[in-house]
Amino acid sequence: MSPLSENELDDLVARERERGIKPLTEWSAIAAQLRAEGLIRKSDRPSLVSTTTWMRIAASLLLVAGGIAIGRYTARSSPQSNAVASAPTTNASNANFASAEEAWSVLNRAGEEYQRASAYLSANNTNVPMPSSPSMYRTRLAALDNVMSDMRAALQEAPQDPVINQYYLATVGAREATLRQLGTTLPPGAKLNRF
Amino acid sequence: MQTDQLELRRAMNGDERAMRQLWLRHSPHIDAVVRRLCGDSDVAADIAQEVWIQIFRALPGYRGESQFGTWAHRIAVNRTLNALRKVKRIEKIETEIEDDSATVETDSDRTFLAESIEQAMEKLSPGARMVFVLHDIEGYTHDEIGKELGITSGGSKSQLFKARAKLRRLLAPLVDESTAGLGRTHVAPV
Numbered sequence: 403m404s405p406l407s408e409n410e411l412d413d414l415v416a417r418e419r420e421r422g423i424k425p426l427t428e429w430s431a432i433a434a435q436l437r438a439e440g441l442i443r444k445s446d447r448p449s450l451v452s453t454t455t456w457m458r459i460a461a462s463l464l465l466v467a468g469g470i471a472i473g474r475y476t477a478r479s480s481p482q483s484n485a486v487a488s489a490p491t492t493n494a495s496n497a498n499f500a501s502a503e504e505a506w507s508v509l510n511r512a513g514e515e516y517q518r519a520s521a522y523l524s525a526n527n528t529n530v531p532m533p534s535s536p537s538m539y540r541t542r543l544a545a546l547d548n549v550m551s552d553m554r555a556a557l558q559e560a561p562q563d564p565v566i567n568q569y570y571l572a573t574v575g576a577r578e579a580t581l582r583q584l585g586t587t588l589p590p591g592a593k594l595n596r597f
Numbered sequence: 598m599q600t601d602q603l604e605l606r607r608a609m610n611g612d613e614r615a616m617r618q619l620w621l622r623h624s625p626h627i628d629a630v631v632r633r634l635c636g637d638s639d640v641a642a643d644i645a646q647e648v649w650i651q652i653f654r655a656l657p658g659y660r661g662e663s664q665f666g667t668w669a670h671r672i673a674v675n676r677t678l679n680a681l682r683k684v685k686r687i688e689k690i691e692t693e694i695e696d697d698s699a700t701v702e703t704d705s706d707r708t709f710l711a712e713s714i715e716q717a718m719e720k721l722s723p724g725a726r727m728v729f730v731l732h733d734i735e736g737y738t739h740d741e742i743g744k745e746l747g748i749t750s751g752g753s754k755s756q757l758f759k760a761r762a763k764l765r766r767l768l769a770p771l772v773d774e775s776t777a778g779l780g781r782t783h784v785a786p787v
Binding site for chain 2: 422426429432433435436439
């Protein structure tokens with residue numbers, strides 16, 4: 403049997419150079435030592451948002467979108483609500499702001515208007531069939547509370563995020579409106595201490 | 598590429614998930630270097646852990662002047678050689694390289710035929726294997742090997758020559774097997 407040529411050996415070496423092997427250690431063993439040396443950053447709070455949290459946030463967006471849809475429906479039957487109802491339909495690509503400060507100002511004003519409109523509708527709107535059962539309002543309040551809790555956690559991570567801020571404010575407004583609506587479904591003389 | 602950079606930055610900031618991703622992606626090749634240099638799988642496992650700790654210790658100093666894999670390979674080689682020096686294996690290699698009597702083959706070595714280059718490398722003396730791995734696989738020059746192992750450049754060349762000659766003999770069946778089939782088709786009756 404004749405030995406390999408130099409070139410044949412070089413080919414085998416080239417293949418060996420590319421060959422990987424199964425890791426010789428476990429990550430847990432490496433991580434334990436890195437942690438002991440302080441090379442892995444300790445997380446002082448839970449990670450920004452879990453999958454569950456994002457699902458809750460998505461649910462909140464659905465609630466807000468539902469609110470907007472109700473607002474639009476109401477606007478068609480109530481000329482007074484036209485200005486309020488048109489605000490959420492503003493197209494971002496058509497927005498023409500001179501500066502970020504101006505956009506922030508408009509965003510804050512819109513948030514306040516949204517809350518005022520929600521409060522007004524909860525007290526005065528009689529054209530749209532609304533849930534009448536207290537249990538339905540309680541379910542909605544529980545969902546909004548979950549969303550607010552997650553939004554607060556997200557705000558701790560990203561306090562300047564305009565989208566999170568906007569939806570947090572919208573959720574606060576929706577919660578207040580729902581509390582008022584719940585109050586109207588209670589028997590006369592009953593006081594709302596908890597839901 | 599951008600994902601790699603982002604992952605590296607996160608790992609530099611101590612993000613465990615990013616560190617683990619780096620380890621998952623590069624350990625097959627980094628650990629392979631350690632394994633080849635050590636020869637012994639138990640020693641290699643201990644040293645591989647030290648290597649990765651050292652890579653993460655040094656990570657904040659990584660400036661991106663070379664690929665992360667290349668940079669980590671250098672650390673792996675240095676750390677492995679240091680670790681082997683601690684367990685007195687390098688001294689043995691240095692003595693062995695200067696004393697050719699240590700490379701005399703036994704009868705069983707002469708009759709052994711390897712099924713892979715990995716198996717064949719295990720049959721090399723530690724010194725010859727180390728020089729072969731550093732030069733032919735890791736791309737070190739003989740001067741660099743001389744400095745790393747504390748031997749002369751000539752000693753490194755000599756070990757490489759012996760290592761390659763032995764590997765060519767040990768691996769002969771690999772090429773014979775791959776060409777034997779072709780040969781048979783030519784001699785088969787028409």
